[in-house]
Amino acid sequence: MPDATRPLRKLGFLTIGLFDPADPAAGHQSTLQIMELGERLGFDSAWLRHRHLQFGISSPIAMMAAASQRTSRIELGTAVTPLGWENPLRLAEDLATVDLLAGGRINPGLSVGEPMHYDTVKHELYPDSAELEDFSYARVDRLGRLIAGETVREFSGRQGVVEEFSNRVEPHSPGLRARLWYGAASRKSAVWAGANNFNLLSSSVVFPEKDQEPDFAQIQQSQIRAFREAAATAQARGPARVSQGLVVIPTDSASPSQREKYQRYVDERTPRTRAPQGPKGMLFAPDLVGTSEEIAEQLYAHAGFQEVDEAVFALPFSFDHEDYVQILTDIAGKLGPVLGWTPAENGHDPQRAARPTP
Structure with a gap:
């Protein structure tokens, strides 16, 4: 039985929302159903990966809008939106x-x-300005300022009979700025996020410093601590939040064929975790597969997980809808409680919640 130093306070999940290019609507509907299931199971949040020119969700904002009308409580996020593709x-x-x-x-x-x-x-993407675009932190800083309601221009007021203009982005959502997260995989980005009043999304990829040993968990721990130190010295708009995201695949209620499929998926991806990848020495975290008790023991031994009280577990990329139902049901009903997490108040019994809504 794993020994928790403190209970997991918030639990979410992340999905890529893959679809068949021959029938993309079905894949998008499946993703929305998974998000609805997440709310019924009591998850605190559901997050969407952002993919361009691939067979995954290219417009998570549209998906969140749809999900917002099918759910009432669960938080909806992106992990992450690459701003190089966006006009802030x-x-x-x-x-x-x-x-x-x-x-x-x-x-x-x-x-x-x-x-x-x-x-x-x-x-x-940028036919007239490709060589001039700024893809630095300034781009995300600009988005943060615009969402906060800072002035865009001097011009505002009434023009003519009915036209009225604002000098800030409209509509304005007052609490949104405090809910912006930055996906950081390096110490530099983690420190920047903390110093600039962003929450931190720490996932299954890290870039080590030149003097660091290639130990994923220790590197992630050091980045989270650097983020918190930077956030503590900044004039933050609220408490700095940190979430960790790893791929976890509980098998408690999986069928034999599902267990075999899951293990094969993990085995195929494990070799990339054994050594740094590419010129920057990128490190991948191993996927965690097994019973909820086994996964919890690995998490409690993980230096990065030891730093957080929020987690967003990533669903594997290429599984089927019924696989995601089983995995989410086990996370909510088995793994989460072992980690000390309590489902949200309107969450139901996991086995009952997993049944399709009539």
């Missing part, structure tokens, strides 16, 4: 709109940097 002013408008529709439940997770495979898409 337009994104601020969309996020505020959906946040108001959701009753203040949106948690945008963000990152910066040049878009993946930029040379193959820049002629369409």
